[in-house]
Amino acid sequence: MTWDNLKHVLFLLIVLVLMAPSLKSQVTVPAELTLRQAKDILVANSPLLQAEKMNQEIARGVFIDVSKRPNLELSVSAAGLGSQPGTGTFLDNQEFSTTLSYDVQTQGKRQKSTQIARYSIEVAEFEFQDRVRLLFWELKQRYYQVVLGQREAEVTREISAEFNQLVTLTRTRYQNGDISGRELRRIETEQYRLQEDVIAADLQLENAQDRLLALLGTDVLDTNFHAVDDFSPAFTPPPLVELKQDVLQFRKDVEAQQKRIDQARTRMALEKARSVPDLKFFGGYRRDFGHNGVIIGVSVPLFLFNKNQGNIARAEVRHEQESLTLKALKIQVSEEIQIALNQLDSNRRRLQVLSSVYLENTRQARDISETAYRLGSVSLLEFLDAERTYGEAVRRYNRALYELQVSWAQLEFAVGRDLP
16 A cells, blocks of 8 residues: 555545544434334434533532542741841841641531532432423424324325315316316315315425424434324323323422522532631741741631621522512422313313314315215305315314323323322
8 A cells, every 4th residue: 555545545544533523423213103202302402401411510510620629728928038147147047937727617517518419419410301381281292293193194195085076076077068168177176276285285284294303413414214103192191180190200390499408508518618717726836036836826816707697598598589489489390280271171071072063073074075076966066165175174173182192291291290
């Protein structure tokens, strides 16, 4: 291998090494995407979650800092340089001192500061888990928007395909002289409208897929996939009492707020401890104009005027503030659960009406009108009206399925966990 070839190989290896991190970070979305897979991809690749997780590292850095003991302080000084020339040695004419000092924190201040930092780590972890809850709620909405788009595209194409057969029949009837050209043009116009519906449904599906891909953390938004998990309207929520009990265990924002109360309580104890002065012990060596000596002492600040009253008062108010915030949060959670249950019940009753009465009636009316139109016993306008009514009923039914599924996801979001 020549030197030029070797240089090309080395250059390619360097490029591959530099590109490896970016290639590794690409998000792979399977062609058949389940909701569980979407959750896994979101947790592994979401920039929002990665940024939120860094708060835990920041809190751990603070914990490491406050958990360490104070550093020793070294002080070296000299005085009398150049004084009394010609009398004795140079060192005998100088004053040197070297001391080491160490601050001793009283009242367990370091332990209390460490505990406050430990609470900050736990709060950051709970906040990360709560951000996961928020993003899962957004993920479910976007995922089921894709499912709705798939259903809309499928139904629209089905109606358009069935209508195309009638257009072919109508053209045959026109050629046989059974209908006028005006009626043929009218049904061809309706055919064009249905084609526009197909294009609009495809656009709705593409946009829903792109929104889901963006949430999953990829900027490659032209990936085609199929959302596997369809709507599941058979929901039976647990009793309200059980749901409210679950909040204390699964709502991480509630747990984070409880930790903030503990942190505020510890901070209050720390501020009270700071009203007691720390001690500074020091010792060293001193040479004073030819005489050697040892320095030992202690320094104590005198808290005659400022006894940290302001910080103590602020810490007490902050503790009360955090307690009130927790109380308000629990009320808010109860409200979210109740509203989600109300919405779920309303959407269930709406779906029952659509599926048992409205959708079935419009389907039968469309089928009867289509058969009658083929036989020539009803007018084109009557058939088109029945066709449009049926199409609107199917869209309403699909939308009702979507809203019921989202209301179930809303209940899971309010509780803080997936419900069976």
